[in-house]
Amino acid sequence: MDRPTLRDxxxxxxxxxxxxxxxxxxxxxxxxxxxxxxxxxxxxxLQRTGSFKVRGAVNxxxxxxxxxxxxxxxxxxxxxHGQAVAWAARQLGIKATVFMPQDAPMxxxxxTRNYGAExxxxxxxxxxxxxxxxxxxxxxxxxxxxxxxxxxxxxxxGTIGLELAAELPDVETFVLPIGGxxxxxxxxxxxxxxxxxxxxxxxxxxxxxxxxxxxGIAVKYPGTLTMSILDDVLDDxxxxxxxxxxxAITLLLERVKLVVEGAVAASVAALLRGxxxxxxxxxxxxxxxxxxxxxxxxxxxHGLTAAGRYLVIRTRIPDRPGGLVELLELVAAERGNVxxxxxxxxxxxxxxxxxEVELTVVTRDEDHCExxxxxxxxxxxxxxxxG
Amino acid sequence: MDRPTLRDxxxxxxxxxxxxxxxxxxxxxxxxxxxxxxxxxxxxxLQRTGSFKVRGAVNxxxxxxxxxxxxxxxxxxxxxHGQAVAWAARQLGIKATVFMPQDAPMxxxxxTRNYGAExxxxxxxxxxxxxxxxxxxxxxxxxxxxxxxxxxxxxxxGTIGLELAAELPDVETFVLPIGGxxxxxxxxxxxxxxxxxxxxxxxxxxxxxxxxxxxGIAVKYPGTLTMSILDDVLDDxxxxxxxxxxxAITLLLERVKLVVEGAVAASVAALLRGxxxxxxxxxxxxxxxxxxxxxxxxxxxHGLTAAGRYLVIRTRIPDRPGGLVELLELVAAERGNVxxxxxxxxxxxxxxxxxEVELTVVTRDEDHCExxxxxxxxxxxxxxxxG
Numbered sequence: 001m002d003r004p005t006l007r008d009x010x011x012x013x014x015x016x017x018x019x020x021x022x023x024x025x026x027x028x029x030x031x032x033x034x035x036x037x038x039x040x041x042x043x044x045x046l047q048r049t050g051s052f053k054v055r056g057a058v059n060x061x062x063x064x065x066x067x068x069x070x071x072x073x074x075x076x077x078x079x080x081h082g083q084a085v086a087w088a089a090r091q092l093g094i095k096a097t098v099f100m101p102q103d104a105p106m107x108x109x110x111x112t113r114n115y116g117a118e119x120x121x122x123x124x125x126x127x128x129x130x131x132x133x134x135x136x137x138x139x140x141x142x143x144x145x146x147x148x149x150x151x152x153x154x155x156x157x158g159t160i161g162l163e164l165a166a167e168l169p170d171v172e173t174f175v176l177p178i179g180g181x182x183x184x185x186x187x188x189x190x191x192x193x194x195x196x197x198x199x200x201x202x203x204x205x206x207x208x209x210x211x212x213x214x215x216g217i218a219v220k221y222p223g224t225l226t227m228s229i230l231d232d233v234l235d236d237x238x239x240x241x242x243x244x245x246x247x248a249i250t251l252l253l254e255r256v257k258l259v260v261e262g263a264v265a266a267s268v269a270a271l272l273r274g275x276x277x278x279x280x281x282x283x284x285x286x287x288x289x290x291x292x293x294x295x296x297x298x299x300x301x302h303g304l305t306a307a308g309r310y311l312v313i314r315t316r317i318p319d320r321p322g323g324l325v326e327l328l329e330l331v332a333a334e335r336g337n338v339x340x341x342x343x344x345x346x347x348x349x350x351x352x353x354x355x356e357v358e359l360t361v362v363t364r365d366e367d368h369c370e371x372x373x374x375x376x377x378x379x380x381x382x383x384x385x386x387g
Numbered sequence: 388m389d390r391p392t393l394r395d396x397x398x399x400x401x402x403x404x405x406x407x408x409x410x411x412x413x414x415x416x417x418x419x420x421x422x423x424x425x426x427x428x429x430x431x432x433l434q435r436t437g438s439f440k441v442r443g444a445v446n447x448x449x450x451x452x453x454x455x456x457x458x459x460x461x462x463x464x465x466x467x468h469g470q471a472v473a474w475a476a477r478q479l480g481i482k483a484t485v486f487m488p489q490d491a492p493m494x495x496x497x498x499t500r501n502y503g504a505e506x507x508x509x510x511x512x513x514x515x516x517x518x519x520x521x522x523x524x525x526x527x528x529x530x531x532x533x534x535x536x537x538x539x540x541x542x543x544x545g546t547i548g549l550e551l552a553a554e555l556p557d558v559e560t561f562v563l564p565i566g567g568x569x570x571x572x573x574x575x576x577x578x579x580x581x582x583x584x585x586x587x588x589x590x591x592x593x594x595x596x597x598x599x600x601x602x603g604i605a606v607k608y609p610g611t612l613t614m615s616i617l618d619d620v621l622d623d624x625x626x627x628x629x630x631x632x633x634x635a636i637t638l639l640l641e642r643v644k645l646v647v648e649g650a651v652a653a654s655v656a657a658l659l660r661g662x663x664x665x666x667x668x669x670x671x672x673x674x675x676x677x678x679x680x681x682x683x684x685x686x687x688x689h690g691l692t693a694a695g696r697y698l699v700i701r702t703r704i705p706d707r708p709g710g711l712v713e714l715l716e717l718v719a720a721e722r723g724n725v726x727x728x729x730x731x732x733x734x735x736x737x738x739x740x741x742x743e744v745e746l747t748v749v750t751r752d753e754d755h756c757e758x759x760x761x762x763x764x765x766x767x768x769x770x771x772x773x774g
Contacts, residue, residue: 024411033501045644046413103722106751107641114420250680254494257432257676259644289644293637293691294749297684304680335490362681364493
């Protein structure tokens with residue numbers, strides 16, 4: 001497959017202008033202070049359908065001929081790409097069918113369906129859904145729209161690069177998340193031509209055993225086409241882990257008031273952890289906001305506990321009336337706000353006259369946690385700090 | 388005190404132009420579908436410091452004379468107003484002191500301090516902090532900046548009305564949250580002159596006993612000046628409760644990717660619950676995003692449980708090896724994702740050979756919850772559904 005050129009990307013911009021938003025850029029004072037250089041955010045999470053994928057999808061569907069349009073389009077995705085293809089197809093009056101694994105969250109199925117696509121829940125995982133979609137494409141003649149291994153899709157994502165070059169003429173460093181690689185490839189092709197001197201760093205989310213935060217379902221490795229482009233256009237590729245991503249998601253939510261999904265926060269995580277190298281200023285791309293809210297809660301709990309905003313302690317109290325009250329009065333005096341109390345009466349280490357209590361307390365910061373623990377220790381409580 | 392006029396608001400616009408952002412307006416397809424008319428959102432939560440309050444603060448501080456500037460400014464607020472005054476003072480080179488109740492969350496104290504203000508934590512609640520700030524003003528000659536009972540502050544907030552009139556020339560209904568009332572008063576004065584035919588509805592968050600969601604600390608009732616204006620300029624005032632606000636916060640976060648704080652979601656809540664009356668289209672103002680993240684987690688848990696995305700059930704299992712495994716295998720077969728298991732061995736209703744188990748399961752929607760409960764019931768488990 002041929003790589004898209006700057007001219008292809010400019011043509012894509014004209015094609016998608018009526019349907020995709022030019023997304024805003026924000027300077028973030030909080031992030032700038034934490035990172036130590038001026039940080040801008042390109043808020044592509046505020047794009048239509050919640051991610052950059054509409055750019056590629058609209059560009060692809062706009063280039064289909066009449067016969068192809070009549071035959072419809074197919075995609076395999078339980079996430080942003082599926083919603084983008086569904087939305088783009090409706091805008092252009094094309095029938096879309098989106099294949100999703102059977103465990104896809106109803107919120108995502110509903111979103112895709114609400115954009116007017118037919119949804120097919122089939123297959124245990126993403127690979128099976130792709131195989132079923134490909135087979136369906138053979139049968140029906142519908143066009144299978146790949147999420148990134150397609151120069152027309154890449155050109156669509158590249159329109160963000162045109163916007164960045166115009167919006168941030170003085171920025172020297174651009175930090176782009178890499179999933180399938182179409183986004184980073186398209187943007188970099190545009191930036192390399194328009195702003196040859198800039199530094200472009202790609203960020204990959206490290207795969208953990210559970211692999212939950214970056215994304216539970218979608219394939220997250222670059223393809224052959226995108227990887228060959230990225231090899232040429234990126235200055236560097238760095239990696240961040242789930243812990244670093246969770247911290248970035250929590251920070252963006254609390255300080256910047258923006259909701260972003262896992263892999264997307266990788267660009268901010270890389271900046272926060274100093275992995276991008278020295279820069280006077282930098283722009284991180286926030287490419288999508290479609291995080292599952294149950295996952296977001298888990299991530300936030302984790303991020304806040306790490307920041308000392310929750311304290312989880314285990315201690316023992318005498319097993320008699322008033323034993324728990326004494327403990328809780330001390331916590332209240334230290335202005336800790338108890339959110340849960342658990343009793344444990346069984347276990348080798350627990351004396352018969354004692355009961356074990358696990359407290360979760362909302363605290364103000366790490367100093368507050370330490371002051372609270374010290375006050376309990378002074379009164380003779382033996383503490384295990386669990387979080 | 389005199390009411391500000393359209394001319395005052397236009398003068399404020401020129402004064403704050405270099406410091407406050409013109410915030411974006413979004414059409415939201417998801418909200419429009421749920422409400423049944425075209426819904427636009429004015430995203431003032433993306434304003435500098437996270438709320439509209441910078442508009443009034445910058446306008447107020449810009450009108451101070453040289454001597455007043457040298458004497459500095461004071462505010463009493465653990466929230467948006469304090470951060471806004473701190474930020475505006477730094478922009479204009481004025482010393483600011485912000486009084487906060489002693490329980491103010493460290494995140495808010497830090498934010499205010501990071502904007503360069505001196506912070507004083509004193510007083511058990513907001514009223515005491517105000518009294519201390521007023522006394523300090525007497526002593527030092529520093530100007531006390533009220534959050535809303537000030538025509539210059541109201542004129543600053545009114546600049547949003549100028550933007551709305553220009554950005555949404557065809558919108559017929561505007562829905563504005565009412566806290567202290569300065570925001571709704573300022574915007575309505577501008578809109579009434581520029582777009583006399585529009586309908587303007589104010590929304591108040593109903594006070595509950597705990598009063599946590601709308602705001603834990605800040606005063607949330609209009610003052611004498613703002614109420615006298617609101618009486619004249621609003622078409623209607625409606626009320627929403629905490630439950631309705633929690634639903635709106637969760638929806639905005641999940642579908643619109645925006646974080647908003649409690650009272651702010653009131654405007655969207657009123658639309659969702661059909662309290663605004665018939666409209667072809669409507670604009671809801673999102674006035675701020677500074678929600679405490681620990682509170683946001685609680686709100687989201689609540690909102691998601693109401694939407695069937697969490698299922699909490701209590702049942703009894705035989706107290707023998709394998710008893711719990713059998714139950715969990717059934718849940719897994721129904722594709723429920725268990726997030727917590729609690730055992731209870733004590734209680735009148737529990738037979739000696741049984742143990743009580745409480746499960747929290749991530750589910751796809753209400754249908755999924757019901758299918759899962761039915762499957763467990765079929766296998767003889769007696770269920771109490773708790774959420």
